[in-house]
Amino acid sequence: xxxVTQTPKFQVLKTGQSxxxxxxxxxxxxxxxxxxQDPGMGLRLxxxxxxxxxxxxxxxxxxxxxxxxxxxxxxxxxxxAAPSQTSVYFCASSTTSGSSNFGPGTRLLxx
Amino acid sequence: xQQVKQNSPSLSVQExxxxxxxxxxxxxxxxxxxxxxxxxxxxxxxxxxxxxxKDKNEDGRFTVFLNKSAKHLSLHIVPSxxxxxxxxxxxxxxPWRNNNDMRFGxxxxxxxxx
Numbered sequence: 556x557x558x559v560t561q562t563p564k565f566q567v568l569k570t571g572q573s574x575x576x577x578x579x580x581x582x583x584x585x586x587x588x589x590x591x592q593d594p595g596m597g598l599r600l601x602x603x604x605x606x607x608x609x610x611x612x613x614x615x616x617x618x619x620x621x622x623x624x625x626x627x628x629x630x631x632x633x634x635x636a637a638p639s640q641t642s643v644y645f646c647a648s649s650t651t652s653g654s655s656n657f658g659p660g661t662r663l664l665x666x
Numbered sequence: 667x668q669q670v671k672q673n674s675p676s677l678s679v680q681e682x683x684x685x686x687x688x689x690x691x692x693x694x695x696x697x698x699x700x701x702x703x704x705x706x707x708x709x710x711x712x713x714x715x716x717x718x719x720k721d722k723n724e725d726g727r728f729t730v731f732l733n734k735s736a737k738h739l740s741l742h743i744v745p746s747x748x749x750x751x752x753x754x755x756x757x758x759x760x761p762w763r764n765n766n767d768m769r770f771g772x773x774x775x776x777x778x779x780x
Contacts, residue, residue, distance in 0.1 A: 597773055603767065614769075658709050659707070
């Protein structure tokens with residue numbers, strides 16, 4: 556079991572560029588979510604999905620899009636990167652019990 | 667607004683002593699609370715949880731206490747070990763609204779000195 560995997564581990568973008576952060580899990584979890592971690596802010600929920608074909612917004616969704624075409628994959632898209640999106644991004648998956656398995660994170664720097 | 671607060675950014679304790687990490691929350695609808703541990707360059711890992719029907723949950727060296735009236739929970743680590751040095755995040759969710767929407771505190775960096 557690989558658990559939750561994320562690619563890339565690190566990315567540098569210029570303002571206005573777009574990119575997709577990849578997330579995959581092999582535990583057959585229904586729930587998947589994306590968080591961002593900023594200094595002094597803890598982790599904040601961006602978007603989440605309760606199953607294939609179903610997504611919803613979290614606490615800080617602006618500037619990000621998601622889709623969930625399969626149970627395993629939950630990519631996060633930045634349409635037009637801004638310096639405010641410099642952060643560490645974590646993908647997570649869980650069952651209905653509540654505790655989440657997190658991926659190793661993607662460190663994103665937007666210049 | 668930060669609904670989950672960890673007011674101590676850091677804590678340092680001696681190996682073998684007790685570590686007490688505190689967490690306060692403001693949303694009375696939170697019904698399920700979790701602690702995660704995070705090492706540098708890794709994702710958070712689940713440590714222990716407690717639901718609002720309990721006031722204590724224990725797992726080995728880790729115990730979480732919940733005081734619903736005070737909207738306060740704490741994580742006790744006894745005895746503390748150098749390997750416990752990490753950032754600890756408190757999280758809370760409202761299962762009736764969305765079990766997947768966890769609100770996290772800013773974290774407390776624990777350093778256990780040998």
